[in-house]
Amino acid sequence: MKKIYFTPGPSQVHPKLETFMKDVLSDDIMSISHRSQAYMEIAKNTHTGLRKLLFIPKSHHIFFMSSSLESMERIIANCVNTQSFHFINGSFAEAFFNASEAQGKTANVLRFLPGERIDMDSVGIPEKTELICITQNETSNGSCIPMKDIYALKKRYPKIPIALDIVSSVPYPSIDFKKIDIAFFSVQKGFGLPSGLGILIVNDVLVQKSKQMGYHDFPSLAQKELLFQTPETPNVLAIYLLGRVVENMLSQGIAPMRHSIESKARLIEEVVLAHPDLGSFFIKDKEVRSQTVLAIEVGNKVDVIIEKLRLKGFVVGRGYGIYKKTQIRIANFPQHSLNDFQSLRKELERIPTQLRK
Ligand SMILES: *Cc1c(COP(=O)(O)O)cnc(C)c1O
Numbered sequence: 001m002k003k004i005y006f007t008p009g010p011s012q013v014h015p016k017l018e019t020f021m022k023d024v025l026s027d028d029i030m031s032i033s034h035r036s037q038a039y040m041e042i043a044k045n046t047h048t049g050l051r052k053l054l055f056i057p058k059s060h061h062i063f064f065m066s067s068s069l070e071s072m073e074r075i076i077a078n079c080v081n082t083q084s085f086h087f088i089n090g091s092f093a094e095a096f097f098n099a100s101e102a103q104g105k106t107a108n109v110l111r112f113l114p115g116e117r118i119d120m121d122s123v124g125i126p127e128k129t130e131l132i133c134i135t136q137n138e139t140s141n142g143s144c145i146p147m148k149d150i151y152a153l154k155k156r157y158p159k160i161p162i163a164l165d166i167v168s169s170v171p172y173p174s175i176d177f178k179k180i181d182i183a184f185f186s187v188q189k190g191f192g193l194p195s196g197l198g199i200l201i202v203n204d205v206l207v208q209k210s211k212q213m214g215y216h217d218f219p220s221l222a223q224k225e226l227l228f229q230t231p232e233t234p235n236v237l238a239i240y241l242l243g244r245v246v247e248n249m250l251s252q253g254i255a256p257m258r259h260s261i262e263s264k265a266r267l268i269e270e271v272v273l274a275h276p277d278l279g280s281f282f283i284k285d286k287e288v289r290s291q292t293v294l295a296i297e298v299g300n301k302v303d304v305i306i307e308k309l310r311l312k313g314f315v316v317g318r319g320y321g322i323y324k325k326t327q328i329r330i331a332n333f334p335q336h337s338l339n340d341f342q343s344l345r346k347e348l349e350r351i352p353t354q355l356r357k
Helices: 017-026 037-054 068-079 091-102 147-156 204-209 218-225 236-252 254-274 299-311 338-356
Strands: 004-006 060-065 083-088 106-111 131-135 162-165 182-186 198-203 293-297 314-318 327-331
Touching: 004 327, 004 338, 017 236, 037 060, 037 236, 060 068, 060 204, 060 218, 068 091, 068 131, 068 162, 068 182, 068 198, 068 204, 083 091, 091 106, 091 131, 091 162, 147 162, 198 204, 204 218, 236 254, 254 293, 254 338, 299 314, 299 327, 299 338, 314 338
Parallel strands: 004 314, 083 106, 083 131, 131 162, 162 182
Antiparallel strands: 060 198, 182 198, 293 327, 314 327
């Protein structure tokens, strides 16, 4: 049986991936030189597409990394001399914090609970902070920070750059790059591609301020980017595939895609509300509940539910870390069709009665 992966990453692949992969092989994408004109055209297509899709202005660079954890490390190395500040309510925000601490920086934190909405007016950020690090969508517990709250913070601290982890929400949130200096993501979540490519978007102001370290610093990445190149041999395959996926998304339109994500989330909300046996959303306040990673409390029924769904071809994720035994997570990415969600919903509806028997 063909499975559908609702796991939060790696996840279901893009429906056109097979076609794109055939083109990869017939056009020798994996053999061409990364210094050739053919490669530069591929990279340019991916750059141009991403700019259009996510409204990335000329003021911001696009760098190719191998993962988002690498992006975190590069961001700290390039933008923080002594002090960073981290909003933490889950494991991925913790990873960003660790990237700073591991490099010997003073990493200040504001810890809050999953599901808690931060009152940005009451947040105090130390004066010497060089970078505010925020996980916009916390994959580990299905919470998010509304963009309007992040802009409210920016308004209070206009001079401190913000780095935004949008790994598991992109391309859902609409981001105003006038207010966001850095954003990054990986392609194995909302782009339905194999892992191993991270996209790092950086304001030129920060690139100019970043010192030359001689290796993989922002200025040298920017130098190569002028020619749509990278210092190392990049993940040509993934860069090519991302360009194709982005073209496909552009042809559908970003607005309908975002709308569809909301409709699909609603289908799951309806079934969770209607069937108390299934549990409830871990994040109660809808303002801070993720639309793209749905974490549902199911108590001790995790294994039974996951297994029942798997038998029908639906692979959903377990809770993350401490939530492994009490939650399931359902990814709601652009590659998941409304039809996929309607089928999943039907199976979810069946679960409670089956369990009672
Ligand atoms: C998956 C994920 C990451 C890590 O991405 P990698 O590509 O594995 O480095 C970081 N942040 C968030 C929010 C994620 O969901």
